[in-house]
Amino acid sequence: MGIFEKFFKKKREEENLWTKCEGCKTLLYVPDLERNLRVCPKCGFHMTMSAVQRVESLLDEEGVVSLFEEVRPSDPLRFKDTRSYRDRLKKAQEQTGLSEAMVVVKGSIEGRRVILTAMDFGFIGGSMGAVVGERFFRSCRVALEERIPLIAITCSGGARMQEGILSLMQMAKTTFGVGLLTEAKIPFITVLANPTTGGVSASFAFLGDIIIAEPGALIGFAGPRVIQQTIKQELPEGFQRAEFLLEKGMVDMVVPRRELKNTLIKVLDLTFYSERLYNPL
16 A cells, blocks of 8 residues: 555554553453454444554555645644644654645545545644645545545544634635535545544534444534533533434434445445446456
């Protein structure tokens, strides 16, 4: 997988061999956990996956092409809090091996051509700044030009505060991009991972023709603690979790990670790759 394979090996060398499940607190052997797609074998808790791991878990090994790596973040506002934004970007790039919080690739899932965007929470909380918005919009344009479905895997804390109003503008930009696909009847499928919040949930994440959520994922705009403090009321059990949203009709299905690839294949066949249209690569 080119740059993805190289990055994945780098990550393997740096991480610990043991980790603790965030759900049941069981001590887990990392290589076994990764073979299980970072799902705890004891309690089924879905732990965070990197954007690269998402790509490797879903796409065919051959023919994966990285897109829009030339679109890189800058510091237009020269923002500084406890440290400069430039320093935060540099640290995030060193820790993740990525240039930004969204990876975009063109490839196939069992021969079905797709554009896949995957967000990485390890990169400044998967926040959406100008580059994430631009990469997503360009993904929409490529999907439109080549007439292939777009799949977006979201994992984000929302808009990136270090870019101010520029980050908020990406909500309109990404929404417009999805609108282009809707007009052309090109499928747009979203997979909401834990967490999907803020400006990402308020824009393209909830515009999918089919909206899939991972089990237990926190999904919403503001967090439950903020909402509870604002309305001064106790929230229902499981509020803003994937299963709660499914019950309320906000998502179409909740799919365990090990079943996600087969589910996407079925959705792609139902929405786009019919016998009349489908030509295996």
